[in-house]
Amino acid sequence: MLAVPSTALGRAWSMVDAEHHAALQVLLGLPNTVIHDLSPEVAQEAGLLLASQxxxxxxxxxxxxxxxxxxxxxxxxxxxxxxxxxxxxPIEELP
Structure with a gap:
């Protein structure tokens, strides 16, 4: 499974060159990819975490x-x- 936060997905679309958009679309279409929406609860949790730093x-x-x-x-x-x-x-770094 690959959980993709919706805000990170938006960032990916903005940062990936147009020639790689098709690969991103394939990744999103895989049955093991789950998109996490930015719900009010997650927005609060993420916002408070960011504010703390x-x-x-x-x-x-x-x-x-x-x-x-x-x-x-x-x-x-x-x-x-x-x-x-x-x-x-835990973090897995991309090359």
């Missing part, structure tokens, strides 16, 4: 919140902010 990147906050809730590692190419928010959340 003086940050304001809701995508990063939602990623950490989802990793905590599921007990799964966060997958990222930029682990610094995730580790700042919660050094105990």
């Amino acid at each position: 003086g940050l304001d990147d809701i995508a990063t906050g939602q990623v950490v919140s989802a990793a905590r809730r599921r007990g799964w590692p966060a997958v990222t190419g930029d682990p610094g902010t995730l580790r700042k928010l919660d050094p105990l959340v």
Whole structure:
């Protein structure tokens, strides 16, 4: 299973070159991909977590919140902010 926070999905679409959009679409169509919506409860949890560290990147906050809730590692190419928010959340770094 791959849990994708909706805010991180939006960031991915904005950062991935257009030539790779088809690959992103395939990933999202896989039966083992689950999209986590930014519910009011998750928004509160992520927002309070970000505020505790003086940050304001809701995508990063939602990623950490989802990793905590599921007990799964966060997958990222930029682990610094995730580790700042919660050094105990396991992280799998992308190359």
